[in-house]
Amino acid sequence: MILLEVTNIVKHYQHGQALLRKKQIVSVLQDITFSLHAGECIGLVGQSGSGKSTLSRIILGLEKPTSGTVQFDGVNLYDANNKEKNSIRRDLQAVFQNSLNSFNPKQTIAEIIEEPLLNFEQFSRLERQQKVAELLHCVELDWTVTTKYPSQLSGGQQQRVNIARAIAVNPKLIVLDEAISSLDMILQKHILQLLQRLQQQLNLSYIFISHDLNATRFIADRVLVMHQGQIVEEIKKSAAIQHPASLELYNAILPTHPKNRKN
Numbered sequence: 313m314i315l316l317e318v319t320n321i322v323k324h325y326q327h328g329q330a331l332l333r334k335k336q337i338v339s340v341l342q343d344i345t346f347s348l349h350a351g352e353c354i355g356l357v358g359q360s361g362s363g364k365s366t367l368s369r370i371i372l373g374l375e376k377p378t379s380g381t382v383q384f385d386g387v388n389l390y391d392a393n394n395k396e397k398n399s400i401r402r403d404l405q406a407v408f409q410n411s412l413n414s415f416n417p418k419q420t421i422a423e424i425i426e427e428p429l430l431n432f433e434q435f436s437r438l439e440r441q442q443k444v445a446e447l448l449h450c451v452e453l454d455w456t457v458t459t460k461y462p463s464q465l466s467g468g469q470q471q472r473v474n475i476a477r478a479i480a481v482n483p484k485l486i487v488l489d490e491a492i493s494s495l496d497m498i499l500q501k502h503i504l505q506l507l508q509r510l511q512q513q514l515n516l517s518y519i520f521i522s523h524d525l526n527a528t529r530f531i532a533d534r535v536l537v538m539h540q541g542q543i544v545e546e547i548k549k550s551a552a553i554q555h556p557a558s559l560e561l562y563n564a565i566l567p568t569h570p571k572n573r574k575n
């Protein structure tokens with residue numbers, strides 16, 4: 313079953329100079345088309361500036377494309393009625409790179425994780441507490457974090473809270489935009505393994521966005537390579553890489569041991 317269908321997405325930005333009436337149009341996405349099956353993890357890789365985050369905002373309904381459509385679970389994202397919008401807000405979640413920016417610094421961790429439950433569920437206080445405990449267990453965090461504030465947590469713990477909040481209301485798809493990029497290699501691996509386990513347990517779909525081809529290939533069923541606003545290659549699991557833009561990303565990966573590095 314197709315869960316997400318992205319068709320002919322084009323995005324232009326107009327760069328200012330309104331006073332001079334000289335508007336420069338910058339083309340950021342050019343004719344992006346792909347679809348995602350329920351339960352699938354698609355990787356989206358590309359150099360910085362290739363348009364990944366713009367595409368992720370369009371998929372999340374945070375920004376409108378210049379043209380093209382996004383269908384989520386059979387509903388056109390930009391043509392949905394209020395009831396449909398509400399269920400999309402529940403079924404489509406996101407985790408971004410800088411977790412600290414995505415939290416209200418004045419909320420405790422318990423309040424942060426409870427928020428989607430308050431919005432979407434009719435739980436009693438006790439049921440909410442039980443659900444928070446269950447979610448913390450799912451992301452391997454100790455109950456003692458509930459009374460802390462985001463700034464008191466490590467980067468890895470913050471990303472686990474972000475993931476707990478994203479899975480709180482049983483979404484169908486999570487868009488992860490550079491979700492592990494600010495973490496060191498060991499933590500990245502732990503979070504990738506956690507995401508894999510959750511995907512299995514909760515029957516989730518992911519769009520995993522990163523400039524790191526290695527990490528993306530580890531988790532994704534197939535990887536779409538973006539270059540200057542276009543998808544230039546689709547890399548199937550363990551298939552060879554061909555497009556120059558993909559090879560450039562591949563060569564950017566440093567071997568883990570300094571002795572094996574080229575230069």
Ligand code: ADP
Pocket residue numbers: 325326338340358359360361362363364365366367
């Ligand atoms: P990536 O996530 O792959 O690094 P982005 O989607 O963030 O790429 O950016 C792609 C291009 O779009 C960049 O050149 C960026 O400057 C431009 N861009 C992104 N958002 C805006 C905006 N709101 N206004 C103008 N240009 C933008």
Ligand code: MG
Pocket residue numbers: 364365366490
């Ligand atoms: Mg980005």
